[in-house]
Amino acid sequence: MKAAAALSCLAGGTLAAAGTLNSANKLGKRALEKSDPFYPSPWMNPDADGWAEAYAHARDFVSQMTLMEKVNLTTGVGWQGEQCVGQVGAVPRLGLRSLCMQDAPLGIRGTDFNSAFPSGQTAAATFDRGLMYRRGYAMGKEAKGKGVNVLLGPVAGPLGRMPAAGRNWEGFAPDPVLTGVGMSETVKGIQDAGVIACAKHFIGNEQEHFRQVGEAQGYGFNITETLSSNIDDKTMHEMYLWPFADAVRAGVGSVMCSYQQVNNSYGCQNSKILNDLLKNELGFQGFVMSDWQAQHTGAASAVAGLDMSMPGDTVFNSGRSFWGTNLTLAVLNGTVPAYRVDDMAMRIMASVFKVSKTTDFDPINFSFWTLDTYGPVHWVAKKGYQEINSHVDVREDHGNLIREIAAKGTVLLKNTGSLPLNKPKFVAVVGEDAGPNPNGPNGCSDRGCNDGTLAMGWGSGTANYPYLITPDSALQAQAVQDGSRYESILSNYAADKTKALVSQDNVTAIVFVNADSGEGYINVDGNMGDRKNLTLWRNGDNLVKSVSSWCPNTIVVIHSTGPVLLTEWYESPNITAILWAGLPGQESGNSIADVLYGKVNPTARSPFTWGKTRESYGADVLYKPNNGNGAPQQDFTEGVFIDYRYFDKKGDDSVIYEFGHGLSYTTFEYSNIRVEKSNxxxxxxxxxxxxxxxTFGNYSTDLNDYLFPSDQFPYVYQYLYPYVNTTDAKKASDDPHYGQTAAEFLPPHATDDDAQPLLRSSGGNSPGGNRQLYDIMYTITADIKNTGSIVGEEVPQLYVSLGGPDDPKVALRDFDRMRIDPGETKQFTGRLTRRDLSNWDVAAQDWVVSEHEKTAFVGRSSRKLDLKVVLP
Structure with a gap:
């Protein structure tokens, strides 16, 4: 029950956090390295769109809570304290059990009888809003069936600034609009299923290297502070904040702040990004939770906008907390204003009532720490032995959905006519990536290896497979059904045997290769989360080149967490088809067979650019500290020019396959673009x-009223409580600085409680920003005709040129996925909002439509823009 030191200490050297990212700096110069304060932390708006009813229920509930109950609701119980990866204290007097926070972005982590869905990146490749929603809804239903209250996803950070970044696959795409759609649809799906979504990691969390000091030191790096992502104001708004705005507008209940610093202030105590950008400008009404061990201060993080501490302890299993006892004391001694803790509790409970509608939750029926049926509820303390896993099967028919998403998310990059397959005479499958992990699909903890076929990356963003259909098993089954001859060699190194197999007559050789990545706490073959390079793993490039030199009909299938370098072999005439199958989840083999054999006509589009060299992408992972033993500095000097925007700006021929590219088994014709201006x-x-x-009433200031009630229940080892264990406040705090007043260490206005001016760019009552940003300014239509002989789906994409000298050549703004029969013509309709046509003005601190001529384009990718029209 020890409280943590540093109730008042300010980690990182920057005063509690953060400030104007307003930057008159021109892009290309060093981004800001300082974050000025923004206080006080905004309180909830009782009239916010979509939140009024939840606010009223939350106010009724929170007004009945004691100070200790509020603190209990905001502080995690500690790592391994109960059954979920994170839980907060319960309020049993009011019938509220402990809230359960659980990973992950593609399924329920660490449980059984759950599904393993395709990655966010693969879902983005579908360019299908409906599939994104259905995926979110199915994941939400499974989480609800396990007793989870908050599902820790979806992901917009990383956005994908650097192609080698380890966790890009958890998110959607290095484009803010496509990622924003993915965030919005996933949030709506998860929350419609009755589980609170958690948009993460806020913000600028673009690589794994140096995200945590202890992790980096464990790899031999001598740093004392985490990486700082230095981002100017314009870039922040036009790129990294954009998809989070879409999540907030969709009603997301929680946001997770990130490990790294933003402009040299830690993300979970950065008052600029939390108080100003998120809660003030975007009007976010839910609660901000810390990433696990991303909290570095007590009072400072509270006034900077953090609402929930996860998992509660300062360091895993320390039994000490920045909050818990210390937050109770901070309110009692006036350091943290009571309204701030009230607002924390309000935000949490409003999210509960908005999404769950009730506090009568189903029980948590699993334990993240074990798959055993019986064990201790309090895992680290080994107390409360009972049934902790009920092995509830929550999968329903989600396997069919997973198969559909994975197939419709498979991008056909190249096809010279070998696909679709039609009862080929002889199929030879080659490569480790086609086969099983010899230790089973869950043989490596959190998928921390690359053995067998790759269907998800590694780290906390994973789920246990209920089964994994390998490409080898699915393709063999299809070959048997067709009467084809079938052989496979599930090795990347059996050169002689492979040559003997694929050199035979009538062979269709299908080579499976991959490239993996994941979260930084796991090192796989020297890849510390982030990929060391963009090449294929385990001799993959040599395997492709060898097989294609022996076989004139070689098809290559890539499972990867992002782009890989194809330069040495993609143009070979013997390579007749290339497919990117992403990270498809449990139905991997079935989904790729569906595409190869034409049961699904491919329509997916690449959610990133395939460049010729690693250097051609511009931005790259910072692999070595560059600031002595202090915080490594990562300057986002490229501004908004990442991925296709950067390639377009360079204007060279370093693109192999552009963002939005994808082929079909049929053909389409674009014509007759029209524009209608709205009023x-x-x-x-x-x-x-x-x-x-x-305000919510008075509370006792007598420490005797806050003593641990040992007569009511026994103390659990390392469990974090809101109580004190002595009436000596300094001893109870375990903080040598205890007794300092707020004025001595908190920034000015941090505890103000009077009315605050609204930002001109804020939404007032409209979460997501000024509601007029979402007014439709133009409607663009075009005719799309299927000129082929089979039914297919097409993805028309609407791009805009904003016309300014510092603007991207084109930027994606809308898209649709349309089913069109042979010979049929359908109308594509795309819409442009005021936000779509605006730039962020760093002087006005608002969105402004410039006077430059604006042009709309409709096409099949970022570089195949068939139609264009100047906007009147």
Whole structure:
């Protein structure tokens, strides 16, 4: 029950956090390295769109809570304290059990009888809003069936600034609009199923190297502070904040702040990004939780906008907390204002009532720490032995959905006519990636290896497979059905045997190769989360080159966490088809067989650019510290020019396959673009002020009322409580600095409770920003005709040129996935909002439509823009 030192200490050297990312710096110069304060932390808006009813229920509930109950609700119980990867304390007096936080972005981590879904990146490749929603809804249903209250996803950070970054696959795409759609649809799906979604990792969390000091030191790096992502104001708004705005507008209940620093202030105590950008400008009404061990201060993080500490302890299994006892004391001694803890509790409970509608939750029926049926509820303390795993099967028919998403997310990059397969005479499958992991699909903890076929990356963003259909098994089954001859060699190194196999007559050789990555706490073959390079793993490139030199009909299938370098072999005439199958999840083999044999006509589009060299991408992972033993500095000097925007700006021939590229087994013709201007009114900045901070009544200041009630229940080892164990406040805090006043160490206005001015760019009552940003300004239509002989789906993409000298050549703004019969013509409709046509003005601190001529394009990829029209 020890509280943590550093109730008042400010980690990282930057005062509690953060400030104006407003930067008059021109892009290309060093980004800001300082974050100025923004206080106070905004309190909930009782009239916010979509939140009013939840606010009223939350206020009724929170007004009945004691100070200790509020602290209990905001502080995690400690690593391995109970059954989930993270839980907060319960409020049993009011019938609220402990809230369960559980990974992950593609399924329920660490349980059984759950599904393993395709990655976010693979879902993005479908360019299908409906599939993104259905995926989110299915994951939400499974989480609810396990007793989970908050599902820790979806992911917009990393956005994908660097192709080698380890966790890009958890997110969607290095494009803010495609990622924003993925975030919005996934959030709506998860929360419609009755589980709170958690948008993460906020913000600028673009690589694994140096994200945590202890992790980096474990790899031999001598740093004392985490990486700082230095991002200017324009870039922040036009790239990295954009998809989080879409999540907030979709009603997301929680946001997870990230490990690394932003402009040299830790993400979970950065008042600029949490108080100003997220809660003030975007009008976020839910709660901010820390990533696991991303909290570095007590009072400072509270006033900077953090609402929930996860997993609660300062360091795993320390039994000490920045909050818990210390947060109770901070309110009692006036350091943290009572309204701030009230607002924390309000935000948590409003999210509960908005999404779950009730506090009568189903029980948590699994333990993240073991698959055993019986064991201790309090895992680290080994107390409360009972049934902790009920092995509830929550999969329903989600295998069919997974197969559909994975197939419709498979990108046909190249096809000279060998596909689709039609009862080929002889199929030879080659490569480790076609086969099983000899230790089973879950043989490596959190998928921390690359053995057998790759269907998800590694780290906390994983789930246990209920089964894994390998390409070898699915393709063999299809060959048997067709009467084809079938052989496979599931090795990347059996050169002689492979040559003998694929050199025979009538062979269709299918080579499976991969490239893996994941979270930084796992090192696979020297890849410390982030990939060391962009080449294929385990001799993959040599395997492809060898097989294609022996066989004139070689098809290559790539499972990867992002782009790989194809330069040495993609143009070979013997390579007749190349497919990117992403990370397809449990139905991997079935989904690729569906595409190869034409049961699914491929329509997916690449959610990133395939460059010729690693250097051609511009931005890259920072692999070595560059600031002595201090915080490594990563300057986002490229601004908004990442992925296709950067390649377009360079204007060279370093692109192999562009963003949005993907082939079909049929053909389409684009024609007749038209534009209709809407009657949207003039943009009006938001004005006015908030109400004053709401108050919820008095509380006792007598420490005797906060003593641990040992007569009511026994103390559990390392479990974190809101109580004190002595009436000596300094001893209870275990903080040598205890007794300092807020004025001595908190920034000015950190504890203000009077009415605050609204930002001109904020939404007032509209989460997501000024509601007029979402007014439709133009509607673009075009005719799409299927000129082939089979039914197919096409993905028309709407791009815009904003016309300014510092703007991208084109930027994606809308898209659709359309089913079109042979000979049929359908109309594509795309819409452009005011936000779509605006730039962030760093002087006005608002979105502004420039006077430059704007042009809309409709096409099949970022570089195949068949149609264009100047916007009137």
């Amino acid at each position: 949207a009114g003039e943009y009006k900045p938001t004005t006015g002020t908030t109400p004053a901070a709401p």
